[in-house]
Amino acid sequence: MEKRFAALLAGVVFGFGLALSQMVNPAKVLAFLDITGNWDPSLAFVLFGAVLVSLISFRFILKLPRPVFEGTFALSSLRTIDRRLVLGAVLFGVGWGLVGFCPGPAIAALAYGAPKAVLFLVALVAGIAIARRLPAGKPSS
Amino acid sequence: MENFTPLSAFAGGLMIGAAAALLLWLNGKIAGVSGIRGRLLPPTKGDVDWRVLFLGGLVLGAALFRWLGPEGQGIAIDASLPIVVLGGLLVGIGTWLGSGCTSGHGVCGIGRLSPRSIAATAAFFGTAVLTVTFVRHVLGG
Structure with missing residues (x-):
């Protein structure tokens, strides 16, 4: 029960932050990525604020023997920067740059009732299904 | 630069970081949206509820801000329908292969x-x- 409430609470705070910062707005995201055009650097402050909190808080949290409601921390043990990681990040970057949606904002955008956000999510789920069938797509960690 | 909104962007970023800290501290989970979404299907017993609640929370949080x-x-969303797809x-493919997106790698991983x-x-x-x-x-151009 507590675990479920914690997940919901984290989701709500995250979603509120996405909307407040306008990360949820593809037009704003594309204006941020358009550094050689009419650049709007606002969203750099989103990453700055979020990383500031995670950098400081994770140091303390990961020194705890265990999380509050679970037995262990679920962290990736992968260490190597391999082709799969870089290829995936590059493909993601192209998709992000084409539309202005990354996964979190695309889901949060459902609160705005935008049909294109639904379409994007359907394609995203199809993309995951395709990737799972690729030779390189077998899950690791 | 007429749309420059550093304060709301920074505040939203702080909330996103706080949400990531909450999920790690309470449930020991990384707040990576593509990972939370991507491992929902096929469902693993006992591992579904928190994912659905977190993702639903994203929509709820954005709705709350609205x-x-x-x-x-x-x-x-200015992209045409084929480009959205x-x-x-x-x-979808990129975040699966690359094991993460803006939240998992950008906020938590850098954290x-x-x-x-x-x-x-x-x-x-x-x-x-x-x-x-x-x-x-x-x-x-």
């Missing part, structure tokens, strides 16, 4: 100074900027 926040702050596919996440974030930011530059100033 209700409480300034009026008329909508979103704009192409972008969604690429984001724990993971070399993989720092490399992935550099790669997807770089290609997203190149994509926008190409679409807007080479094709569209």
Whole structure:
């Protein structure tokens, strides 16, 4: 029960932050990525604020023997920067740059009732299904 | 620069970081949206509820902001329907292969100074900027 409430609470705070910062707005995201055009650097402050909190808080949290409601921390043990990681990040970057949606904002955008956000999510789920069938797509960690 | 909104962006970023800290501290989980979404199907017993609640929370949080926040702050998805589909596919494939997106690598991974996440974030930011530059100033110029 507590675990479920914690997940919901984290989701709500995250979603509120996405909307407040306008990360949820593809037009704003594309204006941020358009550094050689009419650049709007606002969203750099989103990453700055979020990383500031995670950098400081994770140091303390990961020194705890265990999380509050679970037995262990679920962290990736992968260490190597391999082709799969870089290829995936590059493909993601192209998709992000084409539309202005990354996964979190695309889901949060459902609160705005935008049909294109639904379409994007359907394609995203199809993309995951395709990737799972690729030779390189077998899950690791 | 008329749309420069550093304060709301920074505040939203702090909330996103706080949400990631909450989920790690309470449930021991990384708040990576693509990972939370991607491992939902096929469902693993006992591992479904928190994922659905977190993702539902994203929508709820954004809805809450729409209700409480300034009026008329909508979103704009300018990409055409085929591009929305192409972008969604690429984001789905890329985040699966690359094991993460803006939240998992960008916020959480950098928060724990993971070399993989720092490399992935550099790669997807770089290609997203190149994509926008190409679409807007080479094709569209």
